[in-house]
Amino acid sequence: MQNQQPQNNNQIANPQTGQLPQVKGPMMNDRDFINDGLSTCKYITDSLNIAIREASHEQLYNDLLQILQETHQSCRKLFNLMFKLGWYKLEAEEQQKINQAYQQFSGYSSQFPYQ
Numbered sequence: 199m200q201n202q203q204p205q206n207n208n209q210i211a212n213p214q215t216g217q218l219p220q221v222k223g224p225m226m227n228d229r230d231f232i233n234d235g236l237s238t239c240k241y242i243t244d245s246l247n248i249a250i251r252e253a254s255h256e257q258l259y260n261d262l263l264q265i266l267q268e269t270h271q272s273c274r275k276l277f278n279l280m281f282k283l284g285w286y287k288l289e290a291e292e293q294q295k296i297n298q299a300y301q302q303f304s305g306y307s308s309q310f311p312y313q
Contacts, residue, residue, distance in 0.1 A: 208291075214284030229285045232276055239273035 226234070246266040253259040280286035 208289055209287050210290050211287040212282060212284040229280075229283075232280055232285070236273060236276040236280065239269055239276060242269050243273060 243266060246262055246269060250259060250262045250266060253262055277286060
């Protein structure tokens with residue numbers, strides 16, 4: 199009999215595909231490599247955002263902005279791959295909490311300088 203973790207009803211995920219070891223050893227598997235790539239992309243986009251805000255040379259600014267866009271696209275592709283393979287799960291929020299957050303923050307729009 200195979201041990202399975204109970205499925206969370208609020209979880210948004212695809213069925214896990216591929217053969218991952220039940221007991222993880224020291225070697226990196228496909229999931230580890232893709233997850234490492236996604237983490238690296240996130241780090242790079244954070245760093246590029248700072249560099250772009252502080253770039254004083256126009257061409258440097260434009261080049262960094264292009265690199266940022268390409269890096270975001272790479273992040274999205276890695277996320278989509280992990281989600282497709284069932285290696286990235288999301289937690290669904292209850293509709294009541296979504297409605298409460300909407301009510302709370304929709305009133306803030308009256309504080310914006312431009313309507």
